[in-house]
Amino acid sequence: MANLVVHFEIHATEPQRLVDFYSSLLGWKFEQFGEMGYWSIDTGDGSTRNSPQQAGFGINGGLTKRQGPAPAPGSPVMGADLVVAVDDVDGLFAKALQLGATEAVAPNDMQGVGRLAYLLDPDGNVFGLLSSMLSDGTNQMVADGLADESAPAALDSRSDGTNPLVADGLSEETNPMAADGL
Known part of the structure; x- marks a missing residue:
């Protein structure tokens, strides 16, 4: 069995502040578990739902009350x-x-990868944004032969709904993201 990442967690000093932030920014849906300081995160259509019957290309996660101080700036x-x-x-x-x-x-722009940026959320957690579309309009996935012209910039699928990185069975040698150490 592959050792795939299937869940992530974001730590929050003020949970509602980050629920509002990520909901507004990315459209994620949050559901609190009773009175616990824990919320499940649904990242949207196409994400895995922890079910072998439902295919997905992204993962869902959770937000938890931080058990200590937020990271200090720098x-x-x-x-x-x-x-x-x-x-x-x-x-x-x-x-x-x-x-x-x-x-x-x-x-x-990162050749062989796409357009990338990193931010600190309002609680100091690092997160990145990645698109296969470079600033000059070149779709890095198309340029590398990993998707056709209709591929969305969000790196998640071909026009037929398949994930090009999975469907093509790419190895570390042929996957430009792996080759660049990502």
């Missing part, structure tokens, strides 16, 4: 960060700043 990352496939890195980057995020790495 401190190193303590834990993992997540990167979200989006259609418009620059537009969502600007929206995130308006919603209270802080720039970590400005949007930039």
